[in-house]
Amino acid sequence: MDQQSAYAALAREDRVHTSLYTDPAIFDAEMDRIFANTWVWVAHASELPTPNSYKMSHVGLQPVVVTRDKESQLHVLLNRCRHRAASVCEQKRGRAQMFVCRYHGWSYDMTGRLRAVPYAAGYGTELNKEDYPLVSLRVETYAGLVFATMRDDIQPLAEYLGPARAWIDLFMKQGAGFGIKVAGEHRFRFPGNWKIQLENTTDAYHFPIVHRSFLTSLDEETEGQFDVLGQGGWIEDLGNGHSVMVMIPDLVDLEANLDAPIPERFQDLAAELAKTHAPQEVRRIVRAVGGTGFNINLFPNVACSMAFFRVLRPIAVNETEIAHMALGMAGGPEAANQARLRLHEHFQGPMGFGSPDDAEGWERVQRGAAAGDDLWILLNRGLAQGSNTGDVSAETGMRAAYRMWRRMMAQ
Amino acid sequence: MTAISLPSAMEFIWLEADLLDSHDYAAWLALWTATGHYIIPTERDAEDYAAVLNVVYDDQEMREARVKRLQSGLSMSASPAARTVRTVSRFRAMDGAAGVFVVRCAQHIVEYKYDRTRMLAADVLFWLVPAASGISLQRKVVTLINGDDALHGIGYLL
Numbered sequence: 238m239d240q241q242s243a244y245a246a247l248a249r250e251d252r253v254h255t256s257l258y259t260d261p262a263i264f265d266a267e268m269d270r271i272f273a274n275t276w277v278w279v280a281h282a283s284e285l286p287t288p289n290s291y292k293m294s295h296v297g298l299q300p301v302v303v304t305r306d307k308e309s310q311l312h313v314l315l316n317r318c319r320h321r322a323a324s325v326c327e328q329k330r331g332r333a334q335m336f337v338c339r340y341h342g343w344s345y346d347m348t349g350r351l352r353a354v355p356y357a358a359g360y361g362t363e364l365n366k367e368d369y370p371l372v373s374l375r376v377e378t379y380a381g382l383v384f385a386t387m388r389d390d391i392q393p394l395a396e397y398l399g400p401a402r403a404w405i406d407l408f409m410k411q412g413a414g415f416g417i418k419v420a421g422e423h424r425f426r427f428p429g430n431w432k433i434q435l436e437n438t439t440d441a442y443h444f445p446i447v448h449r450s451f452l453t454s455l456d457e458e459t460e461g462q463f464d465v466l467g468q469g470g471w472i473e474d475l476g477n478g479h480s481v482m483v484m485i486p487d488l489v490d491l492e493a494n495l496d497a498p499i500p501e502r503f504q505d506l507a508a509e510l511a512k513t514h515a516p517q518e519v520r521r522i523v524r525a526v527g528g529t530g531f532n533i534n535l536f537p538n539v540a541c542s543m544a545f546f547r548v549l550r551p552i553a554v555n556e557t558e559i560a561h562m563a564l565g566m567a568g569g570p571e572a573a574n575q576a577r578l579r580l581h582e583h584f585q586g587p588m589g590f591g592s593p594d595d596a597e598g599w600e601r602v603q604r605g606a607a608a609g610d611d612l613w614i615l616l617n618r619g620l621a622q623g624s625n626t627g628d629v630s631a632e633t634g635m636r637a638a639y640r641m642w643r644r645m646m647a648q
Numbered sequence: 649m650t651a652i653s654l655p656s657a658m659e660f661i662w663l664e665a666d667l668l669d670s671h672d673y674a675a676w677l678a679l680w681t682a683t684g685h686y687i688i689p690t691e692r693d694a695e696d697y698a699a700v701l702n703v704v705y706d707d708q709e710m711r712e713a714r715v716k717r718l719q720s721g722l723s724m725s726a727s728p729a730a731r732t733v734r735t736v737s738r739f740r741a742m743d744g745a746a747g748v749f750v751v752r753c754a755q756h757i758v759e760y761k762y763d764r765t766r767m768l769a770a771d772v773l774f775w776l777v778p779a780a781s782g783i784s785l786q787r788k789v790v791t792l793i794n795g796d797d798a799l800h801g802i803g804y805l806l
């Protein structure tokens with residue numbers, strides 16, 4: 238059996254082999270065959286708010302800098318000086334006109350162009366600056382989501398996202414007409430494989446079990462809303478490894494049902510907003526403030542998850558970093574944006590009422606996967622229901638992701 | 649009510665540390681004023697923590713909910729809880745508003761769970777106010793040395 242067929246045999250329709258979590262050789266192949274071969278999320282446009290702004294990011298294991306040049310064009314540049322490989326940027330985010338390598342002083346503008354080399358006479362005619370820009374990746378955006386790829390010949394981003402675009406449009410309605418901005422991020426690591434986290438975003442089955450302590454911290458009305466298995470939700474395979482999981486059907490379209498009663502937990506906020514906003518505007522903002530009722534899982538590294546972006550970064554076969562990026566209404570009312578920050582802190586992050594229990598669960602998966610190396614991870618929940626509908630606790634979204642994994646690893 | 653001195657503040661802060669290491673959360677909740685805030689920032693130099701994302705930004709209601717969760721037995725990250733041993737030192741009285749005694753200090757927490765020992769270091773700022781019982785906690789800001797970087801799931805209080 239050749240290597241491609243061997244990988245394909247490890248990911249069946251209803252199960253994947255334990256080695257997908259534990260084998261360093263498979264991890265190396267994933268970085269090459271998946272992360273270097275598709276669209277990888279690197280930033281949200283609001284993180285680069287002005288010309289000459291930048292943030293550090295990653296495409297797979299490779300450090301990059303996402304920049305907005307003085308003409309407001311976005312670039313994704315490998316964070317590596319063309320001279321002797323030193324990183325040219327070590328500030329997580331900021332503003333600059335130039336990246337100056339601190340080792341020998343080579344300087345690059347925000348487009349990646351090499352502008353100046355100290356003591357250039359020493360090169361004689363042997364160095365043409367045009368030959369040594371920072372390596373620039375292909376960049377495309379959809380609805381403010383910025384993706385990069387190492388490949389110049391793959392399909393455009395819009396085509397890759399396909400039917401997921403309509404769900405992204407719905408997700409962005411939580412900007413309540415103001416637009417979406419990243420309002421801060423929690424980052425944490427867990428000792429486990431990246432696909433454990435990829436699966437979790439499309440796993441409603443765990444919610445009432447793992448998050449019981451979160452649910453009991455809510456008022457009765459909100460606890461009822463988070464009864465994610467009991468509201469007729471569903472899950473859809475959107476192709477190319479993407480999927481959507483609808484947990485709260487009432488919160489699919491945040492611009493619908495604006496006349497519904499305002500939930501008890503948002504009454505104070507509504508009263509505050511009513512001092513400066515018209516009644517219909519208050520309803521629109523309050524309905525958007527808690528986020529949507531669904532998770533969009535975009536293969537391989539980002540999710541638009543209810544009210545935040547979840548970004549995963551593979552570090553090693555058994556180490557993954559997660560960013561939970563809080564979102565706000567760009568230019569929206571401060572009271573509503575502070576309410577969003579407090580809601581995010583309640584569940585997300587290293588000391589949220591939800592994330593630490595998720596992280597513990599994922600670590601347990603990695604620890605358990607050390608046993609039984611001839612065993613498989615089951616993905617067969619709801620298999621009989623078909624691939625495009627079904628119970629929200631079906632493992633349809635995981636099957637979608639692993640179908641894409643198999644396609645890319647076997648190519 | 650007597651004025652707060654640095655030695656009495658240190659004694660209070662050591663008591664608070666011991667209550668947290670021993671998971672005596674009911675006694676810990678009783679240390680606070682009703683309007684106090686417990687804050688663990690993600691941004692080291694924020695001017696207004698309420699306006700930015702934090703790891704923790706707890707008023708009294710959230711502190712009580714957090715303690716309830718840690719003690720519920722329903723949270724797998726907190727039951728069993730990691731063992732912790734913390735040391736608080738390098739105390740320094742700082743300028744504060746009238747009636748508030750401000751102390752800055754260093755805190756090292758060593759955590760143990762699942763064969764693994766980890767360390768969390770932080771600068772901690774306490775706002776202390778006189779109370780009938782001695783001292784009450786008005787504000788605690790735990791600025792982790794790596795609070796703006798990747799952390800890990802934490803199933804106890806800092």
